[in-house]
Amino acid sequence: MRDIEPALHTAPQRDPRDPAGRSAWAWLGLATAGLLASCAAPAPPPALPAPPLAVVPAPPPPAVSTLxxxxxxxxxxSPLEYRKDGARHIYQRNSTRIYKGQLPPLMHAVGVLQVEVDGRGNVRNVNWMRAPSHVPDVMREIERTVRDAAPFPAPVRMGGVTYTDIWLWDKSGNFQLDTLTEGQRSK
Structure with a gap:
């Protein structure tokens, strides 16, 4: 026991290979610190200064329409007022196809058609509200008649309009529009 006691009170021996006099624990601490430093995320690159704001010229004024x-x-x-203008226009363009006088008691076809007209009078769309589907050839003829009548009077106060009219079609191929009809015979 006597041999152990002096060893406890003596200073640790220096490793002759270590010129700085570090112990094994110190070396382990330095190695661990180096390892941790190598694993750390790299520092973000310095922020670049913001580029100067680009001066965007104001858009040119809208071109004056050359149409x-x-x-x-x-x-x-209103669409109700325009309906009369649309019917008169179709009558003018199809004067030879308008049924003269009162229509017979039985019609070959009756259809309700919506017509969408843009601000320049072009037909944009036709939509059947009540189609005479039992006579598809009449449906096609009515649609063709409407499209061929374009351009319609331009609805300048409304900028565009969708109006509805009733087509009364006789078996002769002639027709009247409800807006301008001369009526229908009872017999």
């Missing part, structure tokens, strides 16, 4: 003014103009302020 000529529509030939036909409607001053109607």
């Amino acid at each position: 000529p003014a529509p030939d036909l103009i409607s001053q109607a302020g």
